[in-house]
Amino acid sequence: MTRPGQLEIKIRLYCGDEIAMGPGKADLLDAIEAEGSISGAGRALGMSYRRAWLLVDTMNRCWGERLVETVSGGSHEKGARVSAAGKAVLTAYRALQQGAETGAAPLLNGSSLTVLMRDAPLTPGTGSRRS
Amino acid sequence: MTRPGQLEIKIRLYCGDEIAMGPGKADLLDAIEAEGSISGAGRALGMSYRRAWLLVDTMNRCWGERLVETVSGGSHEKGARVSAAGKAVLTAYRALQQGAETGAAPLLNGSSLTVLMRDAPLTPGTGSRRS
Numbered sequence: 001m002t003r004p005g006q007l008e009i010k011i012r013l014y015c016g017d018e019i020a021m022g023p024g025k026a027d028l029l030d031a032i033e034a035e036g037s038i039s040g041a042g043r044a045l046g047m048s049y050r051r052a053w054l055l056v057d058t059m060n061r062c063w064g065e066r067l068v069e070t071v072s073g074g075s076h077e078k079g080a081r082v083s084a085a086g087k088a089v090l091t092a093y094r095a096l097q098q099g100a101e102t103g104a105a106p107l108l109n110g111s112s113l114t115v116l117m118r119d120a121p122l123t124p125g126t127g128s129r130r131s
Numbered sequence: 132m133t134r135p136g137q138l139e140i141k142i143r144l145y146c147g148d149e150i151a152m153g154p155g156k157a158d159l160l161d162a163i164e165a166e167g168s169i170s171g172a173g174r175a176l177g178m179s180y181r182r183a184w185l186l187v188d189t190m191n192r193c194w195g196e197r198l199v200e201t202v203s204g205g206s207h208e209k210g211a212r213v214s215a216a217g218k219a220v221l222t223a224y225r226a227l228q229q230g231a232e233t234g235a236a237p238l239l240n241g242s243s244l245t246v247l248m249r250d251a252p253l254t255p256g257t258g259s260r261r262s
Contacts, residue, residue: 009231012139013244016251021244061253088243096238100140103234107227112219113144113152120147122192 020062021093029090033082140231151193152224160221164213
C-alpha cells in the first residue's frame, strides 16, 4: 500500500477508548458488502474470523445503529450486510479522509518535507555518523 | 491523549519503506530540543535509549541533511540538538498535521459520524446481538 515518498494519513474516530471507525474497520465494511458475510470478508482481508467478528462487535457497540446486520442460524453465520447506517458512516468516513488529504496536500508540495527527503534511505546505522 | 468522540489524525511520511517522519519521531525531536540529548529525550518519553537512537538513525538516513546532530566522545553521547534542517522538517510536519485537521473538521461536524456516534460504547459482546 505504501509507495516511496508517500504521505500516509490515518484517521481514527474514538468512542470512549474504543476505535469506532478507522482504516481497518472501513476496509472490513467494504469487504462485508462485497463478500456478503463476516467470514468471507475476513478471508478476503487475510484476517481471522474471530478478529473480523471483534471489529464488527466494536463497531456495532460504538454507533447508535448497528453498522453490520447478520443473519444467524444454528452455530454458523448465514451472512452479513452493511446497514444503511453503516453505509452512511462509511461514506462520511471516506469523505473525512479525502478532506484531510485535500487539506494537507498544499502544505506538502514545495515544503521542506519534499525538498529535503531522500529518494531512498541510507543504509541502517549510518545516520549516527557523518555521511 | 484520547478523549471520548475524538478524531485522531496520524500522518506518516515514507522514504522507501521507512517512516521518515511521523507522530513519534516528531515528539522525539521536540524532546531532544528540550532535553539536549537523545538519552534525556528517551527518558522524558519513557523510551529506551536504543529505541530513541534507532528513530534518530532512521530520520538521519531518510533526509538529505541530518535532522539531529550529536556530540559524541568516548563510548557515551555528550549531547544532541535538532539541526536547522530538523527544525524546518518538524515545522513543516506540524503544519501538514494542522492542514489535515483543518481540512477534515468541516466534514466531521454535522455528519453521520457525529450524529450516530454513541457517547460511550456498549458492553463488549453485545454488538453481535440485537440491542
